[in-house]
Amino acid sequence: MTTYVLRRLLSAVPVLIGVSILVFAMLHLAPGDPARLIAGEEAEAEVLEQWRERLGLNDPLPTQYWRFVSGAIRGDLGQSLRTNRAVVEEIGDRIGNTLRLAAVGMTLAILLGLGSGTVAAVFHRRAMDNVVMVGAMLGVSIPGFWFGLLLIFVFAVTLGWFPSSGASGLRHLVLPGIALGVRAAAILARMTRSSMLEVIRRDFVRTARAKGLNERTVIYRHVLKNSLIPVITIIGLQFGALLAGTIIIEQVFTWPGLGTLLLHSLNARDYPLVQGIVLYIAVGYIAVNLAVDLLYGYLDPRIRYD
Amino acid sequence: MYPHKTSLFIATVAIMLIAAMTAFGCAGPVGDEPAPEEEEETRRGGTIVIGYSEEPPTLDAHGTTAAATVSVLDRIGDPVLERDPETGDFIAHIAEEWDISEDGKTLTLWLRDDVTFHSGTELNAQTLKESWERILEPGHEVALGRMGPLGDLVVEDDYVLRIEMEESFAPLMNWVSWRSWAQPVDPDLVREYGDDYGRNPGSIGPYRFDEWLTGQEISLVRNEDYDWAPEFYDNRGPAYPDALRLRYIMEDATRVAALETGEIHITSLPSTEVERFIDDPDFEIFSYPRGGVSMHVLFNHEREPMDDLRVRQALSYAIDKSAIIDVAADGRAEEAHGPLPPTMWGYWDGVEDISYDHDLERAGALLDDAGWTLDEGESVRTRDGEPLEITLYLTSFDHWVLTAEMLQAQWRELGVEVIIENYEWGTVLEYLADGRHHTALMGYSTSNDPDWLYRVFHSSQAGGAGINRHHIRNDELDNLVERQRYTMDPDERLQYAGEAQRFAVEQAVQAPIYILTEYVAVNRKVEDFAIDYRGNWLLHDMWLNE
Amino acid sequence: MNRSGGNIEGGESSRGRDVFRSFLKHRGAVVGLLILLLFIVSAVGAPWLAPHDPYDISAERLLAPSADHFFGTDPLGRDVFSRIIYGGRVSLQVGLVSVGIAALTGTMLGLIAGFVEGPLDNVIMRAMDILLAFPGILLAIVVVAVLGPSLTNLMIAIGIASIPMYTRLVRGSTLAAKQEEYILAARAQGMSDVRLILRHILPNIASPIIVLSTLGVASAILSAAALSFLGLGPRPPTAEWGSMLAASRNYIRRAWWLVAFPGTSITLCVLAINMIGDGLRDALDPQLD
Numbered sequence A: 001m002t003t004y005v006l007r008r009l010l011s012a013v014p015v016l017i018g019v020s021i022l023v024f025a026m027l028h029l030a031p032g033d034p035a036r037l038i039a040g041e042e043a044e045a046e047v048l049e050q051w052r053e054r055l056g057l058n059d060p061l062p063t064q065y066w067r068f069v070s071g072a073i074r075g076d077l078g079q080s081l082r083t084n085r086a087v088v089e090e091i092g093d094r095i096g097n098t099l100r101l102a103a104v105g106m107t108l109a110i111l112l113g114l115g116s117g118t119v120a121a122v123f124h125r126r127a128m129d130n131v132v133m134v135g136a137m138l139g140v141s142i143p144g145f146w147f148g149l150l151l152i153f154v155f156a157v158t159l160g161w162f163p164s165s166g167a168s169g170l171r172h173l174v175l176p177g178i179a180l181g182v183r184a185a186a187i188l189a190r191m192t193r194s195s196m197l198e199v200i201r202r203d204f205v206r207t208a209r210a211k212g213l214n215e216r217t218v219i220y221r222h223v224l225k226n227s228l229i230p231v232i233t234i235i236g237l238q239f240g241a242l243l244a245g246t247i248i249i250e251q252v253f254t255w256p257g258l259g260t261l262l263l264h265s266l267n268a269r270d271y272p273l274v275q276g277i278v279l280y281i282a283v284g285y286i287a288v289n290l291a292v293d294l295l296y297g298y299l300d301p302r303i304r305y306d
Numbered sequence B: 001m002y003p004h005k006t007s008l009f010i011a012t013v014a015i016m017l018i019a020a021m022t023a024f025g026c027a028g029p030v031g032d033e034p035a036p037e038e039e040e041e042t043r044r045g046g047t048i049v050i051g052y053s054e055e056p057p058t059l060d061a062h063g064t065t066a067a068a069t070v071s072v073l074d075r076i077g078d079p080v081l082e083r084d085p086e087t088g089d090f091i092a093h094i095a096e097e098w099d100i101s102e103d104g105k106t107l108t109l110w111l112r113d114d115v116t117f118h119s120g121t122e123l124n125a126q127t128l129k130e131s132w133e134r135i136l137e138p139g140h141e142v143a144l145g146r147m148g149p150l151g152d153l154v155v156e157d158d159y160v161l162r163i164e165m166e167e168s169f170a171p172l173m174n175w176v177s178w179r180s181w182a183q184p185v186d187p188d189l190v191r192e193y194g195d196d197y198g199r200n201p202g203s204i205g206p207y208r209f210d211e212w213l214t215g216q217e218i219s220l221v222r223n224e225d226y227d228w229a230p231e232f233y234d235n236r237g238p239a240y241p242d243a244l245r246l247r248y249i250m251e252d253a254t255r256v257a258a259l260e261t262g263e264i265h266i267t268s269l270p271s272t273e274v275e276r277f278i279d280d281p282d283f284e285i286f287s288y289p290r291g292g293v294s295m296h297v298l299f300n301h302e303r304e305p306m307d308d309l310r311v312r313q314a315l316s317y318a319i320d321k322s323a324i325i326d327v328a329a330d331g332r333a334e335e336a337h338g339p340l341p342p343t344m345w346g347y348w349d350g351v352e353d354i355s356y357d358h359d360l361e362r363a364g365a366l367l368d369d370a371g372w373t374l375d376e377g378e379s380v381r382t383r384d385g386e387p388l389e390i391t392l393y394l395t396s397f398d399h400w401v402l403t404a405e406m407l408q409a410q411w412r413e414l415g416v417e418v419i420i421e422n423y424e425w426g427t428v429l430e431y432l433a434d435g436r437h438h439t440a441l442m443g444y445s446t447s448n449d450p451d452w453l454y455r456v457f458h459s460s461q462a463g464g465a466g467i468n469r470h471h472i473r474n475d476e477l478d479n480l481v482e483r484q485r486y487t488m489d490p491d492e493r494l495q496y497a498g499e500a501q502r503f504a505v506e507q508a509v510q511a512p513i514y515i516l517t518e519y520v521a522v523n524r525k526v527e528d529f530a531i532d533y534r535g536n537w538l539l540h541d542m543w544l545n546e
Numbered sequence C: 001m002n003r004s005g006g007n008i009e010g011g012e013s014s015r016g017r018d019v020f021r022s023f024l025k026h027r028g029a030v031v032g033l034l035i036l037l038l039f040i041v042s043a044v045g046a047p048w049l050a051p052h053d054p055y056d057i058s059a060e061r062l063l064a065p066s067a068d069h070f071f072g073t074d075p076l077g078r079d080v081f082s083r084i085i086y087g088g089r090v091s092l093q094v095g096l097v098s099v100g101i102a103a104l105t106g107t108m109l110g111l112i113a114g115f116v117e118g119p120l121d122n123v124i125m126r127a128m129d130i131l132l133a134f135p136g137i138l139l140a141i142v143v144v145a146v147l148g149p150s151l152t153n154l155m156i157a158i159g160i161a162s163i164p165m166y167t168r169l170v171r172g173s174t175l176a177a178k179q180e181e182y183i184l185a186a187r188a189q190g191m192s193d194v195r196l197i198l199r200h201i202l203p204n205i206a207s208p209i210i211v212l213s214t215l216g217v218a219s220a221i222l223s224a225a226a227l228s229f230l231g232l233g234p235r236p237p238t239a240e241w242g243s244m245l246a247a248s249r250n251y252i253r254r255a256w257w258l259v260a261f262p263g264t265s266i267t268l269c270v271l272a273i274n275m276i277g278d279g280l281r282d283a284l285d286p287q288l289d
Helices: A002-029 A034-039 A045-055 A061-073 A087-122 A127-141 A144-158 A170-200 A203-210 A215-252 A258-267 A271-299 B008-023 B037-043 B067-076 B125-136 B141-147 B172-176 B187-199 B252-260 B271-278 B309-317 B321-328 B360-369 B398-413 B425-434 B452-457 B475-486 B490-506 C012-025 C027-044 C080-116 C118-132 C136-147 C151-161 C163-178 C181-188 C193-229 C241-251 C256-284
Strands: B047-052 B095-100 B106-111 B150-157 B160-165 B207-213 B217-222 B243-248 B266-269 B283-289 B293-299 B333-335 B389-394 B417-422 B439-444 B510-523
Touching: A002 A061, A002 A271, A002 C118, A002 C136, A034 A045, A034 B425, A061 A271, A087 A127, A087 A170, A087 A215, A087 A258, A087 A271, A127 A170, A127 C256, A144 A170, A144 A215, A144 B252, A144 C193, A144 C241, A144 C256, A170 A215, A203 A215, A215 A258, A215 A271, A215 C136, A215 C193, A258 A271, A258 C136, A271 C136, B047 B252, B067 B207, B067 B217, B067 B243, B095 B172, B106 B125, B106 B172, B125 B150, B125 B160, B125 B187, B160 B172, B207 B243, B252 B266, B252 C241, B266 B271, B271 B283, B271 B510, B271 C241, B293 B309, B293 B398, B309 B360, B309 B510, B321 B333, B321 B398, B321 B510, B389 B398, B389 B425, B398 B417, B398 B439, B398 C241, B425 B439, B452 B475, B452 B490, B475 B490, C012 C027, C012 C256, C027 C080, C027 C256, C080 C118, C080 C151, C080 C163, C080 C193, C080 C241, C080 C256, C118 C163, C136 C151, C136 C193, C151 C163, C151 C193, C163 C181, C163 C193, C181 C193, C193 C241, C193 C256, C241 C256
Parallel strands: B047 B243, B047 B266, B389 B417, B389 B439
Antiparallel strands: B095 B106, B106 B160, B150 B160, B207 B217, B217 B243, B266 B510, B283 B510, B293 B439, B293 B510, B333 B510
C-alpha cells in the first residue's frame, strides 16, 4: 500500500516536468510581449528594452526555463510580471475561493445527484424516474455559463434574492455553486440510478426481499451501500471536472478565484503566473485522481495494490 | 487671477482652458452652500461602494500608469498643485505658491507646513524630494517616461522645493498637478515595505489604504487628520463617509446588476445600459467625453495598397461614422475628425471642415482611379486579377469588435474584402510594431499634449521604436511635428500642430471614427458626487444619505 | 474495459440489424436523432433556409422577434434566426472535426501503444499522462489563447485535449484483444500486423469508440461554446452560438432574445447528441468505464 502510494507519487514527477515544459514552451514560443503590456501601449522601444532586461526575457529560453524549475523545486514560483508579487502569494489569495466554490458545487451535486438518482432507481420506470432522467439529461447538456447567466438574471436581478457577484459570504456562493454543480449532479444522478438498478437485480437483494424485509430497509441497508462504490469514483472524477468548470463559471460571476486569475494572466502574458496556476491545477488534479484510486481500494477490499 | 509672475507657460495654460471650455460644456461640481454644523454631523458616516471593471495591478504610483491604479491613488493621495474643476486653472494646494521661470526650466514650490502622510510623517521639501526621486529608481520607468528631462531637485528651505529641468519642458506644471505618479508617496511605508509598497501604499489624501482582497475589492478608510482639502470643495475637513469600498467586477452585466441591487452605489455604465438608467429616479447620471485619443483606423503606409493615397481616402469616405456610433456605442459617442481630441490644447478645429464625410460614390471613383475596379457581378474589386483584400487588426474589447464588424460591412459595400484579425492586446501591439497590418483599430486612454503628434507620426518612432504604428515616414510631416515639439512659443506651436493635423487629414494618414461618451450612474443615496470637465471624479463633498 | 468478445466473426449484418432495432426501441435516442437531423438539415441547407443573410447589417437594430425576424435582430441589425442557422454549421463542424482529430489520432496512438508495447508504448502513454494532468478545457484555453483565436485553432485545441481518452481506451482494448485465442491463432498463421489490426482488432473496439465519439461531439460543442464565450472562438463576424452569447451579454435586459436563442440552440443540439449517444451505448453495449 505504502509502496503503491510512493510509486504513484514518484510517477507524478516526470508528468509534472512534462507539464511545465509544455506550458513553458507554449507561452514563450507564442507572440505577445509581456514587457509591452507592463510598460503600457505608449511605451518607447528603450523603455521596453529595460523592462525585458529586468524581467529576464532576453535570456535564452533554456536559461529561463531552468530559472523557473530550480525556483519551483525550492517552492518559489517566481514573481508575477504584472503585479510584482510572488506567484505563490497571488495564487494563495485566490485558491481558497476556488476551493470553496468547488466544495459548495460538489456538495450540491452530491446531495442532488445521490438524492434524485436514488429516487429514480426506487421508482424505476415510473413518472419520477422519467422526470429525473430528463432533468439529468438536460443537466449534462446545458452550458454551465449560460445556466449561470440565467440564474443571475432570475435570482439576482429580477427577484433580488441573491447577490450576483462578490465572494464575501455564504449567500454569494449559492448561484455560482448551483451553476457549477448542475453538471456533476446530473452525472451523479445517472450513475447512482444505474448502479442501484444493477445492485437491485443481484441475488442478495432478492434474498433480502424474500426474507420479508421491508422495502425501505432493503434499499437503505443493502442497495444504497453496495451501489456507492462506483458512485464514489465518479464523485472523485467529477471533482476534477468541477475544478476545471470553475474557470468558466468564475468568469460569469466574477468570482475571485484561480480561473479569473488564469484568464487575466494569459491575456497579460504574465508567464510566471500562468505557469504557476497551471502547475497548481495539475498537482491538484493528480492528487484527486490518486485519492480516488486509494479510496476505491479502501471501499472495495477485493482490489489489491501491488 | 495669478498671484505670481506670469509666463509663457501660464499663457499656454490659459489658451488651453479656453479651448477646453469652448469645446465642451462643463459638468462642474454641484455647489451646495456650506453645511451648517449639525448638518455636517448627519453627513458623516456610512460606507460608499464604487464598482470598477478593472483591478489595479499595483498601487505603487511609480510602477504603472494603469487607469485602475490612478482611480485608487486619486482617493488616497493629493497632487501638489490642483486644477480648478471648472476652468482648468492651476490652483494652490499643497504648494501654496509657485513660480515658474521665463525659460520654463525651473519651477519653485512653497509648501504648506501642516500636511502629514498617513504614517504621521510630515510632508516637507525633503520628503517630497525623496518621493519624486524614487521615480528615478529602476522599475519606475513608466513614471520616468512622463517626467521629461529632469535635472535636479533642490531643497531650498524646509518647505521650499525647486525643480530644475535640463531643457525647457512645456508640460512641467501639468506634471506637478498629475493625479497619480506625481503625488507624494509615504516615505515610511516605502522604507518599511520596499518592493511590496504597491500592496501597502500611503500618501496625504483623504482616505487611508486599509485592505486589499485580491480579485475582489480594495477598502479605504477616512483619514481623520485630513484638513487640507482644495478650495473648490465645500468640505475642507475629513471626508464624510467612514470608508470607501472599491469593488472590482469585470463583467459589465454583473456590475450593472450589482448597481441595481444596491450592492454598489457608483459605477460607470456600458453604453448599452445608459438608456435604461437615464430615466431611473433611483440614479443620477453624469456624462463626459472619454479622455485620450479617439477610436481610429490606423493605415499601415508601408504595405500595399495602403501606400496609395487614393485607397486611404476611399476607405475614409466609405466609413459611415454615425452608423458605427449607433452600433458600437449605442449612439453615445461623438464623431471624430482629426488625430487629436477636441478637449486637448492644440486641437485644430479646421479638421472638422476637411474631414471625410460618408460618400460611397466618391470612394468608388477613387478606387476606380487607383486601378481597383469592380467587375460585373462581382463583390470584390480587383486590379490585374488581384483581389482588394485587407486585414483589420484589433483586440476583442466589446465595442471594438462591433466597430470592426461595421467597418467590415461598410468597406465590403465599397468592394473591399476585410479580414478581421483579433488577438489579445499584447499580441496586437507586437504585430502592429512589426507592421503586419494593412489597417488596425486603435485608441489611447492617455495623452494631454499635442506632442502626441510627434509620437504617432514621426519617422523616428516607426518600426517598433515608438508608437508610430502607421509606419509613415514623411519628411513634411516629420518637419511639422519636430517644429511643434521644439518651439517654446505657444502660438507657433499651435500653428505647427495645426498644420500637422491638416496634413494628417488631407493625406488620410489615419481615419478617425469616434470619441466615446462616458456615463457614470450614481445611486441617489449618494449626495454631492461631482465630475470636473476632464472627467475627474470630485468626491470630497460626497456623503451617504441613508 | 475488458471485452470478452470474439463475437465479431460471422453475422456482421445481423448484428448491425440488432443494434439498429434496439437503438430504435430507445425512445430518447430517436427523439435525439430527429432533433439532430433538424440541426443537420438546417446547417446544410442554411443558404436556402435562412430568411436573411446572416452577415447583412441593417439599421433595424435590436428588434424583438416578429414574423419577419423570428428570433429578432442583433445590435448590428442582423437576423438572429439566420445567424443561429448558420451558427449550427460552425458548431457541428467544430464537433465533428475536433472529435475527428481526437478519435483518429487517439486511436492511432492507442493501437501503436497497445500493439507494439515496449518503450514506444511507454513514451506515448507518458505523453498522454501529461495531457491528462490538467483539465481538457484548461489545455484548450491555453492553446487558443497562445495561438490566437480562430476557428481552426479552436478545433485543434479541443481535439488535442481529448486525444488521451481515445488512446487509453484503444490501447486497453488492443492489449486485451491481443490475448484472445483467435488472434493468437491468426498471428501464428502469419497474418500481417496491419491486416490483423484492420480485420480483427479495430472491429472489436469499434463500439466503444463510436459511443465515445458521439458523446465527444456533444462535449466538443459545449467546450467550443465556452471558449467562444471567453472570447477565444472564431473570428468576427462568424455566426457562432457561443460568441453570439458572449456578444449579447450587455443586452440581456433590452434584448432577451439575443441570450435566449443561442443558449437554447446549444442546449438542444448537445441534448440531442447526448441522447443518441445514450441510445448507442445501450444498443452497442460496450463496457465503457
